[in-house]
Amino acid sequence: GQSLEQPSEVTAVEGAIVQINCTYQTSGFYGLSWYQQHDGGAPTFLSYNALDGLEETGRFSSFLSRSDSYGYLLLQELQMKDSASYFCAVRNDYKLSFGAGTTVTVRA
Amino acid sequence: DTAVSQTPKYLVTQMGNDKSIKCEQNLGHDTMYWYKQDSKKFLKIMFSYNNKELIINETVPNRFSPKSPDKAHLNLHINSLELGDSAVYFCASSEGGGYTFGSGTRLTVV
Numbered sequence: 664g665q666s667l668e669q670p671s672e673v674t675a676v677e678g679a680i681v682q683i684n685c686t687y688q689t690s691g692f693y694g695l696s697w698y699q700q701h702d703g704g705a706p707t708f709l710s711y712n713a714l715d716g717l718e719e720t721g722r723f724s725s726f727l728s729r730s731d732s733y734g735y736l737l738l739q740e741l742q743m744k745d746s747a748s749y750f751c752a753v754r755n756d757y758k759l760s761f762g763a764g765t766t767v768t769v770r771a
Numbered sequence: 772d773t774a775v776s777q778t779p780k781y782l783v784t785q786m787g788n789d790k791s792i793k794c795e796q797n798l799g800h801d802t803m804y805w806y807k808q809d810s811k812k813f814l815k816i817m818f819s820y821n822n823k824e825l826i827i828n829e830t831v832p833n834r835f836s837p838k839s840p841d842k843a844h845l846n847l848h849i850n851s852l853e854l855g856d857s858a859v860y861f862c863a864s865s866e867g868g869g870y871t872f873g874s875g876t877r878l879t880v881v
Contacts, residue, residue, distance in 0.1 A: 694868050696869070696870070698870075700812075704874070704875075705861060705873060705874050705875055706814065706861070706870075706872045707872070708869040708871065711867075711868030711869055713868060748812055750814065752814075756826075757802060757819040757826045757827050758804070758816045758819050758827055758829075759804075759816065759865075759870055760816065761813070761814040761815075763811070764812050764813070764814075
């Protein structure tokens with residue numbers, strides 16, 4: 664089976680930087696993904712790391728270390744609209760298994 | 772143009788009823804999924820289909836029966852609905868690492 668651990672909640676002010684860590688245990692690992700979900704909305708794809716290293720997409724970056732079974736999502740220059748749940752997910756054969764999610768609250 | 776569309780958006784029904792949720796994707800992806808999100812926001816895989824063939828059935832009760840008439844459609848039929856089936860059900864499709872989710876169907880069983 665798979666297990667993923669990520670913090671349940673993070674609060675930060677506008678303009679700050681937040682890092683959400685994710686550790687995982689799985690077999691048949693293909694890569695680590697991150698998804699954002701606003702209340703009442705659908706999960707939306709943010710990033711996917713198949714190889715070790717940092718991937719940057721605008722204000723969001725994602726990192727993977729396969730040897731440590733660890734990754735993180737970095738949210739920079741936080742904006743109010745970034746208040747949402749963020750899920751890490753491991754990709755195996757024909758499925759994505761999700762962590763329990765991290766609720767990020769951005770304060771003015 | 773909506774990439775993954777599912778209907779209905781809301782479904783309120785009584786225990787014991789049978790209901791269906793429809794899903795269509797226009798992305799040309801080969802693989803489609805059903806996920807269930809509970810009240811604690813935990814997203815759990817239910818089924819994976821690749822090119823109309825069932826690949827994964829993640830210990831879902833057999834009251835849930837997916838059907839894929841073609842690779843662009845994956846419907847979910849639920850028999851004898853129970854209170855515990857209340858949740859948000861998401862359809863998704865993928866090609867490679869990124870999944871595209873539909874907007875979800877909020878099912879409430881009363």
